[in-house]
Amino acid sequence: MVFLSLSFWREAGGAMNVNYLSVAPELILTVAVVLLLMIDVQWKPGYRWWGIAAALGFAGAIAASVMQWVGHRGEDAAEYFRGMIATDGFSAFAGILIFPIAAMALMTAWPLVRSLGRRGAEFVVLVMIAAAGAHLMAAASNLVMLFIALEVFSISLYVLAGFTRARADADEAALKYFLLGALASAIFLYGIALVFAATGTTSITGIATFLGNELLFRPGILLAGIALLVVGLGFKVSAAPFHVWAPDVYQGAPGGVTGFLAASAKIAGFAAAARVLTVALDARIEDWAPAIGVIAAVSIVVGTLLAIAQTDLKRMLAYSSVAHAGFILTALVGGAAGVADMWFYVATYAVQVVAAFGVAAVVSGPQQGPAPLADYAGLSTRSPGLALALGLMMLAMGGIPLTAGFVGKAAVFSAALDADYLWLVVLALVAAVAGLFFYLRVVVLMYMQPAEGSGSVPVPLGARIVLVVAAVVTVLAGVVPWPLLRWLGEALPG
């Protein structure tokens, strides 16, 4: 990528090492955002223009991520901008994952965008910036950078959660999300400050070098810092016991937004967690791995048990996402060896959750928060395609063989077994079987109960494309997972 890199030299002699490819996805998205807003203000071309600008932005960002992937996969991280950002297979794959997911989420949300009137432009802009922030979280190689990326990402999501304004429960979801999210950010920040105190640097590779070379006899501050970092990231990925916001937010937020909320938070949160834990704190794995194991176990149990009791599809998916956070954390107890397995689970789960919430947005309405399960009775007669798509996603989330969910669970369990966490794997297996109950309940409801409402459910074009793509990906990754698994072996943080 020599042709894209420019170096400026400071008088003092150090290289600024500016590299435009390393921030190309963010640059392209930001340019698209600015063009969208400026042209919208000036000529008011309406939602078609928003769609074009967003499509161009995401296409450019995906192309840039692919270029990063081609140039950097499987290599050690190359750090640019004075060690602020790392370009490696890990960050490139995060881009290849997050931008299509965001584009898919925007497609399912398109009816919502059109119903918002002039405010739709801001909605599209916030989704694009949130995606850029999520990618920056995966690419940040300095804790300061990570914190700012986290805030760019989270603050956009707070606004998106309350975007419909008219419904009181959506505002409530936004406020809960905001207050708990800001609290989590403050805790995360305190953790960064303590780690900075203990190691004297905020650079992720700098921390790794320091911890690798020095033997700390009294690591009190460092351990407290690690604990607070884990709590802060646990909030973002909705791992129990830091999950209390997730059900309320997922249920209250407008249907079109929820899929993006759920999928992008998982991708960005776990990408950041993987880089911080397995690169910066690798030397301290004996300290954090047991804590991660306990959080994983609690998440799996709490998420599964509470999901069984739900009567609302979005709320049930929220608790199921808590359980999935636990499954994904199971891969991380193995440290760096589990990162590829984590990626596989995160990638396939993100696709499933966008599709599942996409169906909820179509059936229960893109503006609506609640999605009572009664709406889904007999869906197979009202709309066979939707029922098939939702059923497939439920089976995949439950971990039925020949779907991506099964391979993902197998992958994270093998990672945990390699790290000698047998108790965790046994617990997770039991919970996975118990979890089948509520996933299959939805399938039974759709196929074996008489329809209450009458008439077919019209499916917008965007949602149709997203559901087909998600179904194909889910089945393909379940039947022939090897190419993806092999690629993911090159998507490790350097």
Next chain:
Amino acid sequence: MIVNQFLVLAALLFSIGIYGVLVRRNAVLVLLSIELMLTAVNINLVAFGQYLQDALVSGQVFALFVITVAAAEVGIGLAIVILIFRNRSSANVDELDLLKW
């Protein structure tokens, strides 16, 4: 001894902030408590930066970023509070009970 006192003070302020978040019911006051927590972190950052003789001034620059982020966060937070207030004439967190598990 030059740095411990600041750490204790920061920890105290942070704890008071957490206490405020947990017990105050007005959303604006919860937000104020979060600001207090961020300030506590800033004391830590500046004091550590001084203690470590950090040539990069990381601590101070980081504190600057934290202040920026906090300002943006406050802007959005107060917008959400005003929105809630328009819809139901109250900003008490306790009364937000439409969503229950």
Next chain:
Amino acid sequence: MVELVLFVVFAAAALFGAVTMVWARNPVYSAMGLMLSMFSVAVFYVSNGAHFIAAVQVIIYAGAVMTLFLFVIMLIGVDKAETRTENLPLQRPAALGLIALFGAGVVVAGRSAWVTGRTVSPGSPIDGSIEEVGGELFNNWLLPFEITALLLIIAAAGAIALAFFRDDEEGDA
């Protein structure tokens, strides 16, 4: 000695402000309490050589941000006392318990070591002047600085999207 006296006086002021903020029934007093804390903290910044940060703290934080808070408090009319009857009787003790736990954690961490690792060479105190901070900000911290631009776009677009009601609103409203 002067430093110690300064520390004691302003630490007491900061804590007093913080406790006022948490306990005052009237939200305006709470905001004032936080403002007092912010000013006191600015003194510590100066004593740690962070002159520029101290100025920013006073101008932006204690000035602009707290004024915004006061505006909103007045605007939504919460400048009336909040009742203290608690719907969740366990919440307050639970909060205190958590705080105690956190304090214990801090003490334990402090016993083992306040600051670990990194050997510190005694040198001249770092310079927190505008030149120094600005030089570092635009060299080493250029990218985070640029990213805060995104943050400001979000803050502007988000606040407009949430709280600005146009007359010609279509769709919802």
